[in-house]
Amino acid sequence: MKALYDFSYLTNAIHQWLSSFLSPNGVMITEMILVGLAFMLFFAVLGLVLVYAERKVSAFFQQRLGPMRVGKWGTAQTIADVIKLLMKEPIINKEADRFLFNLAPYIIMMAAFMAMAALPFARGLQALDFDIGILYVAAVSSLGVIGILLAGWSSNNKYSLIGAMRAGAQIISYELSVALSLLTIVVLTGSLQLSVIVESQADGWWLFKGHIPAMIAFLIFLIASTAETNRGPFDLAEAESELTAGFHTEYSGLKFAFFFLAEFANMFIVSAIGATVFLGGWMPLHIGNWEGFNAIMDYIPPIFWFFGKVSFMIFLMMWFRWTFPRLRIDQLLTLEWKYLLPINLVNILVMAFIGLVGWHF
Amino acid sequence: MDEVIAQALESQEYFINMGPQHPSTHGVLRLVLSLDGEIIRKVEPHIGYIHRSIEKMCEHDSYQQIVHLTDRMDYLSCHINNEAVCLAVEMGLQVEVPERVKVIRTIIGELTRLSSHQLWWGVMGMDLGAITTFLYGFRDREMITDIFEETCGARLTMNYNVPGGLMFDIHPNFQKRTKEFVTHFRKKLPEYDDLLSNNVIFRERTIGIGKLSKEDAISYGVTGPTGRASGFSCDVRKHHPYSAYDKVQFNEILRTEGDCFARYQCRIAEMWESLSIIEQLIDNIPEGPFKAPTKAVIKLPKGEWYQKVETARGEFGVYIISEGQKSPYRLKFRSPGFSNLSALDHMARGAKIADLVAIMSTIDLVIPDIDR
Numbered sequence: 001m002k003a004l005y006d007f008s009y010l011t012n013a014i015h016q017w018l019s020s021f022l023s024p025n026g027v028m029i030t031e032m033i034l035v036g037l038a039f040m041l042f043f044a045v046l047g048l049v050l051v052y053a054e055r056k057v058s059a060f061f062q063q064r065l066g067p068m069r070v071g072k073w074g075t076a077q078t079i080a081d082v083i084k085l086l087m088k089e090p091i092i093n094k095e096a097d098r099f100l101f102n103l104a105p106y107i108i109m110m111a112a113f114m115a116m117a118a119l120p121f122a123r124g125l126q127a128l129d130f131d132i133g134i135l136y137v138a139a140v141s142s143l144g145v146i147g148i149l150l151a152g153w154s155s156n157n158k159y160s161l162i163g164a165m166r167a168g169a170q171i172i173s174y175e176l177s178v179a180l181s182l183l184t185i186v187v188l189t190g191s192l193q194l195s196v197i198v199e200s201q202a203d204g205w206w207l208f209k210g211h212i213p214a215m216i217a218f219l220i221f222l223i224a225s226t227a228e229t230n231r232g233p234f235d236l237a238e239a240e241s242e243l244t245a246g247f248h249t250e251y252s253g254l255k256f257a258f259f260f261l262a263e264f265a266n267m268f269i270v271s272a273i274g275a276t277v278f279l280g281g282w283m284p285l286h287i288g289n290w291e292g293f294n295a296i297m298d299y300i301p302p303i304f305w306f307f308g309k310v311s312f313m314i315f316l317m318m319w320f321r322w323t324f325p326r327l328r329i330d331q332l333l334t335l336e337w338k339y340l341l342p343i344n345l346v347n348i349l350v351m352a353f354i355g356l357v358g359w360h361f
Numbered sequence: 362m363d364e365v366i367a368q369a370l371e372s373q374e375y376f377i378n379m380g381p382q383h384p385s386t387h388g389v390l391r392l393v394l395s396l397d398g399e400i401i402r403k404v405e406p407h408i409g410y411i412h413r414s415i416e417k418m419c420e421h422d423s424y425q426q427i428v429h430l431t432d433r434m435d436y437l438s439c440h441i442n443n444e445a446v447c448l449a450v451e452m453g454l455q456v457e458v459p460e461r462v463k464v465i466r467t468i469i470g471e472l473t474r475l476s477s478h479q480l481w482w483g484v485m486g487m488d489l490g491a492i493t494t495f496l497y498g499f500r501d502r503e504m505i506t507d508i509f510e511e512t513c514g515a516r517l518t519m520n521y522n523v524p525g526g527l528m529f530d531i532h533p534n535f536q537k538r539t540k541e542f543v544t545h546f547r548k549k550l551p552e553y554d555d556l557l558s559n560n561v562i563f564r565e566r567t568i569g570i571g572k573l574s575k576e577d578a579i580s581y582g583v584t585g586p587t588g589r590a591s592g593f594s595c596d597v598r599k600h601h602p603y604s605a606y607d608k609v610q611f612n613e614i615l616r617t618e619g620d621c622f623a624r625y626q627c628r629i630a631e632m633w634e635s636l637s638i639i640e641q642l643i644d645n646i647p648e649g650p651f652k653a654p655t656k657a658v659i660k661l662p663k664g665e666w667y668q669k670v671e672t673a674r675g676e677f678g679v680y681i682i683s684e685g686q687k688s689p690y691r692l693k694f695r696s697p698g699f700s701n702l703s704a705l706d707h708m709a710r711g712a713k714i715a716d717l718v719a720i721m722s723t724i725d726l727v728i729p730d731i732d733r
Binding site for chain 1: 377486489495500556557560563714718
């Protein structure tokens with residue numbers, strides 16, 4: 001059963017087929033291009049699906065239908081929007097720093113791409129399996145803040161600058177909580193490699209195996225990752241009722257679409273990391289020794305498990321956004337430095353103790 | 362000159378134009394903010410972007426026409442504004458309107474207040490970043506708008522009151538639909554509390570923000586729920602009852618905190634009071650004519666009259682000076698929004714940009730009402 005759903009057969013077959021007529025270097029370059037194309041395609045599809053999902057989810061939270069006109073149930077609405085954004089004139093503020101202004105969206109996109117490369121989508125379906133996977137993802141996903149700061153600075157607009165400064169303070173603070181809550185689980189796995197973390201959850205997810213500290217870590221991760229992706233109730237960087245649109249006020253057309261897309265991609269990435277570390281990644285749900293139940297769960301392909309868990313996390317984040325009011329900047333920083341971080345540090349100590357004594361399952 | 366620049370650099374202050382096109386000024390209000398980082402040092406409202414010289418236009422219009430200008434001012438309390446002009450003209454003509462008219466005017470006025478507060482609640486949530494509340498507010502407001510549409514044909518700039526009574530009698534469905542709405546909204550109002558009032562983030566954002574003491578409220582002339590949240594007892598319905606307000610039981614909602622949350626609670630509590638006023642009256646509309654006989658061309662005798670009413674935003678006054686012609690010699694509107702806005706600077710100093718949005722939201726500004 002497990003062999004059937006293993007993508008490494010497919011990737012190995014491609015590798016061997018390419019090797020049969022290309023030099024080793026040629027094979028490497030071709031594979032890199034193929035993987036890059038696959039990610040770009042995935043990125044585009046992800047954007048389409050998540051924008052549609054967000055609009056529908058928000059609509060159902062708000063007792064309305066959402067997009068309904070373009071395509072069946074409005075499914076083609078996002079495509080129409082993309083075409084509109086592509087055709088819009090890219091307006092650049094006269095006083096803007098043109099080079100940095102144009103660079104900013106690409107930096108944000110690049111950070112999202114780089115983080116996505118390390119995600120384990122399914123068995124054998126992972127572009128880069130570093131032995132420092134979590135560290136890598138935490139590092140590159142925080143590169144995005146450079147793009148936000150550049151966008152705010154180069155726009156030469158006070159609203160943009162305030163938004164960018166808020167985003168800088170916010171993302172840098174909340175990164176600590178994200179990393180520490182992930183480290184809480186790393187204490188148990190003993191490895192930073194994402195594939196090893198997934199394998200270690202074959203007999204149960206860390207959320208359940210790690211007792212209460214794991215649940216606390218999961219909650220903190222949820223809060224902090226929502227803040228790190230700049231989504232409501234932590235969307236202070238955009239805060240449309242205060243700063244019109246925050247750091248991307250001056251952007252239009254495709255460059256605006258990049259910011260928009262990067263937000264959804266970041267949401268996907270943090271959800272995927274959360275699903276991988278806390279919810280077993282692509283591992284199916286197994287309950288103790290219910291042989292029949294576990295066997296049925298094994299029939300569901302890992303890729304569905306992965307995307308199911310990610311969708312659940314994304315839905316949670318959308319739920320937050322469409323329910324809560326926004327925090328104020330000082331409250332946001334108070335929450336992080338006075339509450340989440342100390343709780344996190346104590347939590348990681350407790351977890352280390354549990355790991356040492358061997359109380360976890 | 363160098364000294365001025367050096368001083369400006371020293372203070373680290375900078376200016377931001379908030380508006381006239383800004384999502385949270387709810388119209389074309391322009392606020393010039395002096396900021397120190399995110400902290401507000403000064404707020405200077407610049408008004409006049411939607412000034413239509415309504416008061417001057419009134420000097421050339423007949424009294425029936427003037428009524429139709431007032432709903433372009435505070436478009437969320439249009440029936441109450443209309444009522445104010447009608448009451449002032451009736452005072453000048455010394456016409457006693459039938460009991461039926463008084464009761465219907467009160468019901469319509471309370472429905473208007475409810476719909477205004479519903480919209481305010483939705484927008485308040487949206488200003489603080491909870492966009493869903495906006496749709497919830499509009500969902501319930503829709504029922505009132507439907508009732509008004511059936512009653513007087515319009516959905517936004519509505520006219521139903523005329524000097525001497527009403528334009529026409531109520532629609533046969535009016536009582537039924539109003540009762541339906543009241544039962545519906547009594548169930549939905551607790552939902553408002555669940556979604557916003559009891560939310561931790563919302564409370565953090567509003568409690569202790571934008572304080573206005575009772576003395577300041579009085580000296581700035583702040584009225585309505587904004588003034589009552591500071592403990593200033595200023596409900597015109599209670600102190601100078603007009604229409605049928607002397608026949609119904611209701612409480613004047615007073616809070617003493619004077620912060621954003623008190624103003625919020627004040628309006629939520631007012632919605633409950635409005636529901637109870639409507640319930641008391643809706644089954645007791647007396648029979649009779651819907652209009653006292655008036656002449657086609659109304660000429661007020663020489664004199665001066667002042668009539669004030671309680672709109673959703675506060676005390677709205679109409680001051681008519683007549684020279685015996687068919688149009689007034691001078692007509693002055695005392696709009697609540699103008700006085701309430703004047704206290705904004707006082708409330709917002711030392712707060713943050715996000716607080717300013719919350720404060721503006723709880724003052725419940727309607728810009729055409731300020732500019733007139």
